[in-house]
Amino acid sequence: MGHDERPPRLATVTDAEEIARLLDDFNTEFETASPGVEVLSARLRALLKGDATFATLAGTPAVGVALVTLRPNVWYAGHVALLDELYVVPALRGLGIGSAVVDHMTSTCRARGVDLVEINVDEEDVDAQRFYERHGFSSTEPGSSERAFYYYQELVS
Amino acid sequence: MGHDERPPRLATVTDAEEIARLLDDFNTEFETASPGVEVLSARLRALLKGDATFATLAGTPAVGVALVTLRPNVWYAGHVALLDELYVVPALRGLGIGSAVVDHMTSTCRARGVDLVEINVDEEDVDAQRFYERHGFSSTEPGSSERAFYYYQELVS
Numbered sequence: 001m002g003h004d005e006r007p008p009r010l011a012t013v014t015d016a017e018e019i020a021r022l023l024d025d026f027n028t029e030f031e032t033a034s035p036g037v038e039v040l041s042a043r044l045r046a047l048l049k050g051d052a053t054f055a056t057l058a059g060t061p062a063v064g065v066a067l068v069t070l071r072p073n074v075w076y077a078g079h080v081a082l083l084d085e086l087y088v089v090p091a092l093r094g095l096g097i098g099s100a101v102v103d104h105m106t107s108t109c110r111a112r113g114v115d116l117v118e119i120n121v122d123e124e125d126v127d128a129q130r131f132y133e134r135h136g137f138s139s140t141e142p143g144s145s146e147r148a149f150y151y152y153q154e155l156v157s
Numbered sequence: 158m159g160h161d162e163r164p165p166r167l168a169t170v171t172d173a174e175e176i177a178r179l180l181d182d183f184n185t186e187f188e189t190a191s192p193g194v195e196v197l198s199a200r201l202r203a204l205l206k207g208d209a210t211f212a213t214l215a216g217t218p219a220v221g222v223a224l225v226t227l228r229p230n231v232w233y234a235g236h237v238a239l240l241d242e243l244y245v246v247p248a249l250r251g252l253g254i255g256s257a258v259v260d261h262m263t264s265t266c267r268a269r270g271v272d273l274v275e276i277n278v279d280e281e282d283v284d285a286q287r288f289y290e291r292h293g294f295s296s297t298e299p300g301s302s303e304r305a306f307y308y309y310q311e312l313v314s
Contacts, residue, residue, distance in 0.1 A: 023231065035232070043231050052209075052229050071228040072209050073241060074180065074200050075192070084230060110312050117312065120305040129306070137308040148277040148307040149286070151294040155267050155274065 008064070008104035011055035015062070016044035019055055022065045026087040054112070056104045064088040064097040066105040070114065078115035086119075102135050120150040165221070165261035168212035172219065173201035176212055179222045183244040211269070213261045221245040221254040223262040227271065235272035243276075259292045277307040 011019060020040035027034035034040070047053035052071070058064035066086045073080040083105065088097045109117055119137060121128050129139070139147040168176060177197035184191035191197070204210035209228070215221035223243045230237040240262065245254045266274050276294060278285050286296070296304040 040231060043234070047229050047231060050229070053231075067231060069228045069230060069237075071226040071239070072204050072207070073226060074197060074204060074210075074224060077200070080226075082228070106310070106312070114312055117310045119308045121308050123304045123306055129308070132308050135310075137310045139306045139308050147280045149280060149296045150305040150307055151276045151278050151286070151289050151296050153263070153274045153292075153294045155263070155271055 006060070008056045008058040008101050010104075010108060011048060011057045011065075013045055013048045015055065015057055016048055017041045018062045019044050019057070019065050019067065022062060022087050022089070023067070023085060025089070026085065029090065054108060056101050056108060058088075058097050058101050058104075059092075063092050064101045066101045068105060068109070068117075070112070073116070076115035078113040079109075080116045080118060081109045081112075081114045083117060083119040098131065099135065102132075106135070123149075163217070165213045165215040165258050167261075167265060168205060168214045168222075170202055170205045172212065172214055173205055174198045175219045176201050176214070176222050176224065179219060179244050179246070180224070180242060182246070183242065186247065211265060213258050213265060215245075215254050215258050215261075216249075220249050221258045223258045225262060225266070225274075227269070230273070233272035235270040236266075237273045237275060238266045238271045240274060240276040255288065256292065259289075263292070280306075 017037070020037045023040055024034045024037045044055075047069075048055065053067070053069050055068065056066040064087065067084045068081050069084055070079040070081050083102075086098060086101065088101070106117065117137070119132060121132060121139075174194070177194045180197055181191045181194045201212075204226075205212065210224070210226050212225065213223040221244065224241045225238050226241055227236040227238050240259075243255060243258065245258070263274065274294070276289060278289060278296075
């Protein structure tokens, strides 16, 4: 199956609906609730206009996406980035699209003054852990074997 | 040993140096590098002026602190908060100061339209895991036993 071989690109506001479709597909594939394409599109239009969110897209139409949010942090002079989502459509996995997207994402982070990139990876998803380790990510600090777990609490208003 | 029994409060820019001292003590205690009180103070003054960071303080002078950063997220209409640091001075632990600080921090998040609060907890720090679970945090989604590991990559410019 052929696919667009052009390198990944930084998404603009006009890509919001395409990203929304990919994220909605993502959650459908992994049986996670999604607010739906319309709600996601509206949020992405707002987010991509601001400074705290960017997305990397691969393919036209897009077949892979990385969604990143930025925040400040007292331990770094620059920003801290969290890779919120990385998705490649099922039919095009194993072709290096995810790698190209992550590399573009990391380059974009550097260009935007990011000092630290973070990601939460499922405990049992050893393939994803290996993938991120190949791309320079670590779950432990140098000289330590201790990892950290992600904890969360939803606030229902 | 007595301590200030007044409830925790939201920090202002004028608390920057006091927070910086606590964070520097934190890193000294856990043998982690710190850029030092002066650098941290300057960063905190800038951060606390903005909308993306707040801190909860307990005691005068402060003996406990929670430092929180906010970012947007496509899956939520509101903000996502990360509890970057929670610290209580060693001599005053076990008195409920950490609990009071976390409760104030969570209330502040609600008041600021936060939909999700996140924290990364060391794998071997079972006491901290129990503490956060008592305060409504979870490492797994409902119906799942799968946790997620925190991965990171520092970008050296």
